Amino acid sequence: MGLQSRNFKELYKKQIRKPTLRTNLSKATLQAVDSRSQSFESIDFDFLQNQAKAIKEETISSLNEYLSQYQDAAEHNRCKVFFAQSAEKARAYVLDVARSHNVHTIVKSKSMVTEELDLVPFLENYGIEAIETDLGEYIVQLAGEKPSHITTPAIHKSRKEIAELFHDKLGSALNPDPPFLTAEARRVLRNKFLSAEMGISGANFLIAETGDAVIVENEGNARLSTSAVKVHVIVTGIEKIIPKFNDLRIFMRVLGRSSTGQKMTSYVSLIRGPRSAFEKDGPEEVHVVLVDNGRSSLLGTQHQEVLHCIRCGACLNVCPVYRNIGGHAYGSVYPGPIGSLVTPLYFGKDNAPDLPFASSLCGNCTEVCPVGIRIHHHLLSLRRDVVRLKKSRLQDFVFRSYRKAMLRPGRYELIGRLGGVLGRAGLLKAVTKGWTRDRELPDFPVKSFRSIYKTGKKS
Amino acid sequence: MRVFLFVPCFVDQIFPNVAVSTLKVLEHVGCEVIFPEKQTCCGQPAYNSGYFDEARLVAMHEVNAFLDYRGTSSEKSIARFDSERDYIVGPSGSCTAMMRNFYPELLKDDPRYEEISRKFSSRAFELTEFISKIIGVDRFKGKLNITVSYHDSCHSLRELKVKQEPRNILTRIEGLKFVELPYTEVCCGFGGTFSVKFPDISVAMAEEKLKNFRVTGAEVLVSADTSCLMHLDGWARRNGTKARFAHIAEIMAESIS
Numbered sequence: 001m002g003l004q005s006r007n008f009k010e011l012y013k014k015q016i017r018k019p020t021l022r023t024n025l026s027k028a029t030l031q032a033v034d035s036r037s038q039s040f041e042s043i044d045f046d047f048l049q050n051q052a053k054a055i056k057e058e059t060i061s062s063l064n065e066y067l068s069q070y071q072d073a074a075e076h077n078r079c080k081v082f083f084a085q086s087a088e089k090a091r092a093y094v095l096d097v098a099r100s101h102n103v104h105t106i107v108k109s110k111s112m113v114t115e116e117l118d119l120v121p122f123l124e125n126y127g128i129e130a131i132e133t134d135l136g137e138y139i140v141q142l143a144g145e146k147p148s149h150i151t152t153p154a155i156h157k158s159r160k161e162i163a164e165l166f167h168d169k170l171g172s173a174l175n176p177d178p179p180f181l182t183a184e185a186r187r188v189l190r191n192k193f194l195s196a197e198m199g200i201s202g203a204n205f206l207i208a209e210t211g212d213a214v215i216v217e218n219e220g221n222a223r224l225s226t227s228a229v230k231v232h233v234i235v236t237g238i239e240k241i242i243p244k245f246n247d248l249r250i251f252m253r254v255l256g257r258s259s260t261g262q263k264m265t266s267y268v269s270l271i272r273g274p275r276s277a278f279e280k281d282g283p284e285e286v287h288v289v290l291v292d293n294g295r296s297s298l299l300g301t302q303h304q305e306v307l308h309c310i311r312c313g314a315c316l317n318v319c320p321v322y323r324n325i326g327g328h329a330y331g332s333v334y335p336g337p338i339g340s341l342v343t344p345l346y347f348g349k350d351n352a353p354d355l356p357f358a359s360s361l362c363g364n365c366t367e368v369c370p371v372g373i374r375i376h377h378h379l380l381s382l383r384r385d386v387v388r389l390k391k392s393r394l395q396d397f398v399f400r401s402y403r404k405a406m407l408r409p410g411r412y413e414l415i416g417r418l419g420g421v422l423g424r425a426g427l428l429k430a431v432t433k434g435w436t437r438d439r440e441l442p443d444f445p446v447k448s449f450r451s452i453y454k455t456g457k458k459s
Numbered sequence: 460m461r462v463f464l465f466v467p468c469f470v471d472q473i474f475p476n477v478a479v480s481t482l483k484v485l486e487h488v489g490c491e492v493i494f495p496e497k498q499t500c501c502g503q504p505a506y507n508s509g510y511f512d513e514a515r516l517v518a519m520h521e522v523n524a525f526l527d528y529r530g531t532s533s534e535k536s537i538a539r540f541d542s543e544r545d546y547i548v549g550p551s552g553s554c555t556a557m558m559r560n561f562y563p564e565l566l567k568d569d570p571r572y573e574e575i576s577r578k579f580s581s582r583a584f585e586l587t588e589f590i591s592k593i594i595g596v597d598r599f600k601g602k603l604n605i606t607v608s609y610h611d612s613c614h615s616l617r618e619l620k621v622k623q624e625p626r627n628i629l630t631r632i633e634g635l636k637f638v639e640l641p642y643t644e645v646c647c648g649f650g651g652t653f654s655v656k657f658p659d660i661s662v663a664m665a666e667e668k669l670k671n672f673r674v675t676g677a678e679v680l681v682s683a684d685t686s687c688l689m690h691l692d693g694w695a696r697r698n699g700t701k702a703r704f705a706h707i708a709e710i711m712a713e714s715i716s
Contacts, residue, residue, distance in 0.1 A: 016659050026667075030642075290551030320646045324663040358657060360650025360664070361507060362613035364542030377564075383479050383509030399505050403513040406468070406499040407520050416472035438662040449471040449478035453494050457531075 002118070003350035004331030006160065012329035012358070025323050026159045031316040032152075036368070039108060043253065045370075051250045053372035056308035059208075059241055063299060063307075066208040066241045067290070073211030077273035079286045083238075087117045090291050093389045094119060094200070094233055097287055098128055101231050103198045107189075109215070109222035111202025112132040112150055112311055113291050114235050116332040119200070131192045133221040135185050148327030148335065149403025151259045152212050156326045191223070199229035199283070203236040203271075204310065206288070209244045211272060213288065216255055226271060232283040234271070234382060238290050239307040251310065254370035258312035294346035303378055306341050308371040315365035315375055321358055327367035330355065337365035337375045353390050356382035414446065417423040420444040462490040463525055465549030465558075466581070467685070468500035474685050481550040481586055487715050488590060488598045493538045496531070497524035503557040506565065507651045512602060515565055520571060522562070523580050542578040548589045550708045552615025552683045558583040560618050585685055586708055587610055589626035596631060599716025604634040606678040609692075609707075610668065611643050612684035624681065625683055625707050631639055632714045638675040643668075649690035665694040672702065678683035679703045 004011060015021060047061065059066055066367050071081045079242035096104065106123065106128050106283030108114065120130045132141040138152035140146060147153030154162065159176035166172040172184045172245035201222050205214040213234050215222045226232045274283035292400055316322045316336030327335035332343040332352065339353035356379045363381070365375040389393070405412045422428050429436045447455075462485050466478040476517050486575055487502040490637035501521055506514035507521045525547055566572040583710050584592075590599055592626050607629060615621040630637050648654065648664025655661075668691060671678050680702060 012657070013659060016663060302513070318660065319661055320648065320664050320667075324660050356509075356655070358660075360646045360648060360653045360661070361615070362646035362650070363617040364613070365646070367617055380507065380509075383507070384511045385509075385525065386511035395508070399508065399510040399513045402505060403516055406502070406517040409497050409499055409524075412468070412499045416468075420510075432655070432657050435693070438697060439656055439665075439690065440696040441693065442689050444473060445475055447475060449466050449475035449497060450494070452475055452479060453482075454496075 003347055005355055007331055008222050008329065008358065011331050012325045016327040020158060021156055021326050022324055024156055025326055027185055028155045028231050029317045030322050032260065036258060037313060038355050039257040039261040039263055048250060048254050048371055049372050050326060052254055052370055053156065053308065055242060055250060055335050060239065060304055060307045063238065066243055067159055067238060068240055069208040070206050070211060073173040073209065074288055077211045079209040079211065079273050079288050081288045083293050084289055087258055087293050090117050090235065091122045091287050093289055094235065095123065095126060095229060097233055098123065098198055101197060103128060105192060105196040107193055107198055107229065108128040108420050109201040109217065109225045110137050111235055112333060113202055113237050115147060116293065122141055133189050133225050135182060137164065138171065138185055138189065142447035146333060149316055150314060157453045193224050193228055198226040198231040198233065200235060201226050201234045203234050203240055203318045204255065205248065206236065207245050208241055213271045214248065215269045215271065216265045221458065222267050223267055227281055227282055229256055229283045233287045233289060235289045238292055238295055247446065255310060256311055256313040258368065259372045298345055302381065303345055306345055306378060308336055308373050310455050312369055312370060314368040314370065318364040320362065321360065331441060341375060341378050341453050346370060349385055350390055353386050413450065416448055460490045460494050461545045463545055464492050465498065465547050467551045467554045470685050471549060477550050477685050477706040479513045480708040482511065484708055485548065487614040488594050492571065493689060495524050495528040501557045501633060503554060503556040504651060506561060506578055516589065518562055518565055522572065522575055526579060534600060542582055545582065546589060546593065547583045548586055550586045550706060552585045552612045552619055552621060553686060555583050555585040556618035572714040585619055585621060585623040585683060587628055588619060588621045591627060596627050598632060598708045599628060602633040603710065603714035605679060606636040606638060606677045607679045607681045608638045608672060608675040609643065610640060610647060610680055610682040610689050612682055613646050615683050615713050615716060616644060617705045628711065629681065638677045640676055641671045647687045647691055649687050654690055662694055665691055669695060669700055679705050681705055681707050
């Protein structure tokens with residue numbers, strides 16, 4: 001599908017008009033927000049946020065050292081580590097692995113990086129079936145869509161819509177009951193797990209000290225798709241490194257709470273490497289594809305801390321803009337506030353010029369970020385970059401005039417009073433269409449405060 | 460206590476009653492109030508639109524309007540701003556956040572302004588936090604029979620960390636009934652130029668806010684930011700929703716008259 005963020009304005013208008021979308025999203029995100037707050041009640045969020053931020057700061061500021069430490073450890077554990085500079089190289093490597101094992105079917109667990117790479121359609125072009133096994137991912141795959149949220153891919157769909165989808169695609173009875181729908185998905189997926197030769201997963205964390213890949217999930221599908229196959233390929237971003245095993249204790253406490261309001265997710269898998277001579281199960285080969293794809297361009301810049309992100313999705317859930325337009329509006333696999341940073345920063349500012357502006361700067365994203373990314377401050381400074389990159393004569397004129405007026409109090413007052421006269425005569429509507437299409441202008445007073453103040457002082 | 464009154468540009472030009480009320484409230488709690496007339500705008504419209512150079516010049520003008528103020532001939536004392544003693548107070552969480560949190564960032568590369576902006580920024584207060592933290596809320600007394608609910612503006616709440624202060628003030632007013640607004644911490648959708656760049660998203664957020672306001676059954680929705688109120692009022696009037704929107708300074712001023 002590729003990056004569509006340049007069309008944000010058309011995309012969001014289409015989404016916001018969908019009658020059920022806002023209802024579905026409001027219900028789901030507000031519930032997630034409530035669960036999140038409750039789960040942090042008994043624990044010191046500020047303390048954990050500071051700790052998590054400090055660990056990430058340390059990691060990202062010496063990322064190359066930690067990456068090579070990780071590589072040594074993982075290779076020592078008999079994993080094959082591949083650094084992919086670009087999306088093409090990552091895709092080609094995965095295809096190579098699949099072909100060398102004569103793979104026909106792949107079971108995939110949830111991974112945003114594979115979405116970023118468009119890996120599934122790529123493999124399918126080469127005749128390899130890749131099935132999403134996370135329930136939400138499976139739903140969007142059946143629907144021929146992309147995920148609309150980082151952690152809850154099918155958040156834009158109601159149960160009823162999912163039941164209709166299963167009815168159409170799987171011939172299931174029209175039953176919107178979640179246990180029924182889950183059982184239907186399980187029925188189909190179970191066979192895929194049994195026949196697949198290869199598994200692809202992401203990783204939430206890679207531990208430099210030990211070479212472990214950590215996968216956090218709730219459905220057990222990630223564990224199954226990484227252990228019941230001959231070959232396991234982990235595809236993840238270079239920023240997922242943490243230095244020490246012990247650091248996990250901080251991230252384990254914030255990740256589940258921030259995502260779904262869970263103190264702990266149902267499954268946490270630590271994968272150290274392929275099956276050893278003493279083990280009965282597990283894959284014979286484990287590959288780790290470390291994807292850069294624009295990430296390293298942030299190193300040493302003022303936006304470096306955006307690489308702290310652990311993809312919890314909390315900023316999406318609290319974002320009132322996201323709640324009204326949904327993830328598909330952003331035209332990128334990374335939607336919401338963090339997506340409005342990641343998309344232009346990884347894939348080019350000229351490819352997503354509107355995204356930094358798609359925020360009321362309410363700052364709720366920054367408030368909940370478990371790794372302390374000042375999301376709305378970064379959005380602000382990206383706005384400056386976009387303005388410099390993409391000249392708009394009208395806008396330049398408006399703000400030049402604004403500056404000229406504001407530097408001269410006399411001129412400012414004159415313009416303000418003139419505006420008042422025009423406003424009272426109803427003549428401002430034509431130039432304020434963005435406002436007046438859906439809102440009334442305020443009543444314009446005869447006197448400004450400063451003129452009232454002046455008069456008051458004389459009397 | 461001497462206060463240099465800061466009046467946001469659109470309050471000055473479109474909502475003068477908010478500034479008149481602020482002046483009245485400040486005098487009521489015993490402040491000597493000075494309005495430096497060279498002030499215009501804090502620079503936020505340009506800053507939030509990515510026009511940092513324009514914002515910087517306007518911000519410098521604003522800083523100078525206060526710090527270089529020498530008083531008018533009609534003022535008895537030489538009203539020179541003393542950053543050890545005097546305060547800058549305005550009826551806006553958003554513009555105060557600009558002055559306090561964003562000026563130091565915006566002006567940091569200018570050798571002269573780093574210190575000045577720090578001195579200036581640390582003296583800038585939003586009205587309700589000034590009354591609560593500096594004056595003491597017990598200095599304020601009022602009486603008004605009214606039912607109100609309160610909308611937390613994002614900049615008050617998240618940039619200035621003001622949450623309890625306006626509530627403490629409102630609930631001190633005799634006869635006033637306070638009803639908490641569901642999801643009060645969710646943005647109203649104004650967001651400066653966001654409101655005209657993405658009007659459909661902006662008004663969808665206003666719609667949610669007013670839905671929650673109706674649940675409270677209150678007569679007036681109060682806030683410490685006129686911009687949120689202008690946006691909500693504009694939407695309500697277009698859609699035939701009968702509600703009053705008032706700045707907290709207006710309610711306070713009404714309660715002491």
